[in-house]
Amino acid sequence: MASFKLNLKTLPFGSQSVNYRLGADFFSGDEPTEVSAADVDVEIEVTRKSERDYALTLTCRGKLSIPCDRCLEPMEHTLDTTYQVNIRQEGEVLDDSRDTVLIVPEAWHELDLAPMVRDTVLLTIPIMHTHAPGECNPQMMERLGELEADAHDDNDNTAGDPRWDALRKLME
Ligand SMILES: [Zn+2]
Incomplete structure (x- = not known):
């Protein structure tokens, strides 16, 4: 160099x-x-x-x-x-x-x-x-979109929590 x-x-x-x-x-x-x-x-x-x-x-x-x-x-x-x-x-x-x-x-x-x-x-x-705009790699965008969706599913962990079930019952 x-x-x-x-x-x-x-x-x-x-x-x-x-x-x-x-x-x-x-x-x-x-x-x-x-x-x-x-x-x-x-x-x-x-x-x-x-x-x-x-x-x-x-x-x-x-x-x-x-x-x-x-x-x-x-x-x-x-x-x-x-x-x-x-x-x-x-x-x-x-x-x-x-x-x-x-x-x-x-x-x-x-x-x-x-x-x-x-x-x-x-x-x-x-x-x-x-x-x-529009010039990003479409396969990569799709893959990243899937990863993001997975991350959201992981965060949504209120299902099955007894406290939330009790609360849902109260709301019904
Ligand atoms: Zn790009």
Whole structure:
């Protein structure tokens, strides 16, 4: 896999950009995701503005395969997104709690951008994601419908309970 390391100390002043292409392997590392296939072009543009200040623009375009929330079959998710952040080398502690600037310890020689790229892509996935109406797998929908009906039957366990029988008699 391509390295997403940004060489903070040796980066020339001015702007430069690097391009990457992400496949499914990028999303199946230490923290696996529900992405089963991917074809995403990433452009990272970095501008070194001073000894310690950098401006970064990530542009991610492409598509992913993720399971549909309704039928669980793979569905295609298209993305086209840009994320911009400033980076400043300062102090000794990494601070990513600010909105527009990422503080990186002064002593660091490089910054791994892979987590940022990953988050930028994954954040484009809506919380609820489903096939367009009518495009879910009909067999899966039928199967899921049966499972749901079974679950309801299991919950309906008042039948045969003597207390309920007594109550029913009172109601009659
Ligand atoms: Zn579906």
